[in-house]
Amino acid sequence: MSNSKENVILIGCRLPSMDEQRFQYSMEELASLTHTANGIVKLQITQKRDRPDPSTYIGRGKVEELKPVIDELEIDVVIFNSELTPSQMRNLNRELKVRIIDRTQLILDIFAQRAKSREGKLQVELAQLEYLLPRLAGHGTELSKLGGGIGTRGPGETQLETDRRHIRARIQDIKNQLSVIVEHRIRYRKRRKRNKSFHIALIGYTNAGKSTLFNRLTDAESYEEDKLFATLDPLTRQMILPSGYKVLLSDTVGFIEDLPTTLVAAFRSTLEEVREADLLLHVVDSSNPDYFQHEKTVKKILTELQADNIPILTLYNKIELKHHDFVPIAETDVLQISAFKETDRYKVKRFIEDMLLKEMDEYNVELPPTEGKTLSRLKEETILRELKFNDKQETYICKGYILTDHPLHGEIKKYKNGDGKRSEE
Structure with a gap:
């Protein structure tokens, strides 16, 4: 080069x-x-x-x-x-x-x-x-x-x-190599779905500030520069919400108007990360005079990817530099933020958590000390609001929220009678 x-x-x-x-x-x-x-x-x-x-x-x-x-x-x-x-x-x-x-x-x-x-x-x-x-x-x-x-x-x-x-011949060779990688990516997604990890994808027009936000939300080291297409390879990292609940966050390649069709086709497997997400964080550069067109372009590409039915939280970024004509236009949930402000990043995490709680079931169970593994998973894979030891029953009282289709949901139902004993189905 x-x-x-x-x-x-x-x-x-x-x-x-x-x-x-x-x-x-x-x-x-x-x-x-x-x-x-x-x-x-x-x-x-x-x-x-x-x-x-x-x-x-x-x-x-x-x-x-x-x-x-x-x-x-x-x-x-x-x-x-x-x-x-x-x-x-x-x-x-x-x-x-x-x-x-x-x-x-x-x-x-x-x-x-x-x-x-x-x-x-x-x-x-x-x-x-x-x-x-x-x-x-x-x-x-x-x-x-x-x-x-x-x-x-x-x-x-x-x-x-x-x-x-x-x-x-080289085109065919590359396609064969990519098909192997795609298979690996599909297996990884299936494993992620089995584990019921909540998956969020950062999307947006190129140079909207996705990587800057990604790095600060996850403490990752994604490539970050004030240039177009600074990030090309998708990265997925854990993000910890205020309750301690862990979700997966993916940084994706920036969209651009009239993205070459050869690129859309070539990167389809990478863009599948977007289609498989449970929530999209659409980052918009509010300092760009053409932000309105950028939003339209992203929505158009989402439609092409058949990902326009996924819940979206629109983040108007660089709000400290916002353009004088800027007016929020998104019809979805909206936050105005600066990726560099810790209070704004906390606001994003809090919003995601509140949104998740609406999708979750509340639980109130008592686990015996022998269920240490289940207790550990409740801490890791659910939003655990209360945990205390009941001396009288010698059980752990656990209250919190869990995704409705999480595998643990069925497990903890067995202890819902509140005496720390397994109930018979």
Whole structure:
């Protein structure tokens, strides 16, 4: 991976379907993505069109205007704000004689930088290969001389150029490897369900502050940086609620508008973490002027994942920096917080616990000292509100709340008569 900064021109077409403000936000996001990929934006060129030019995306006149500017500013990469067709990529490469990438490639490139786990790396490589396969003819000599930089991380381009069969074989090989990992993930989820661990997933637009919140709620060491897609590999850690009750919290990859379809497909097994959750914490950056659109994007992706029926707590984060036009719009339960404030994090945990209590059954049992293992599990796996020793009966009086379908539910029913003796069913 190249660490040197590269000079970049950003190009976008504003189509009739997008208003001026939305278009400007999308260009700002493209600039942020470029910064994350180690690029320096030297110039932004925008054009208003009824539709993109089928052969060069921007008009022929703009292409001619670009040629001297590329030389003058010593541009390394030209990045387009939409996905280019293979023919557009081929024509632009031929005309401008500089590396051309589109928004999809840029996102794939960032994912390639961020992937740390074996699964993450395989998923990114799969997405890159499937994206590049129909476009190989367009890259030709460009690919053979690339030595690194934005849009080139991941699979080796010279090999890709020489033999499509190798790519198809590699795609199949990656899919086979991923299927083994997916099986392991499914087994882990089944085990988690058997143990009735309450599972919460952090979701949100990229750079909303999910990892910062995750680290402070769980005392974990998830990668945390003020850049887009700082977290790629999903992490799951224990989070302890105020009562001492332990739940599982997963940090997930940030969503983004028009997330490349190849990535959605490749990361489907990872995104299953979201679909399998009992509760979603939707983190929204209230300081971002485009927060409304970010919320809509996340909801759209949840619908695509068939996860829009899971209870949601919306957390408007960075409230100390909130945008002057910010107004909470979520129709679900809402908290306004700063991930850095301990009192706010406690508020989140308290809210989750109160929500959980509504879903739980109350219990009041007396356990004999011989049931030490059951007592230990009540402490670990239920919300234990009261625990005292009854000297007269020589039993432990336990009062608390338990999930209705928890395996322990049936166990402790045997002691519900309150004399510490097992009742016969």
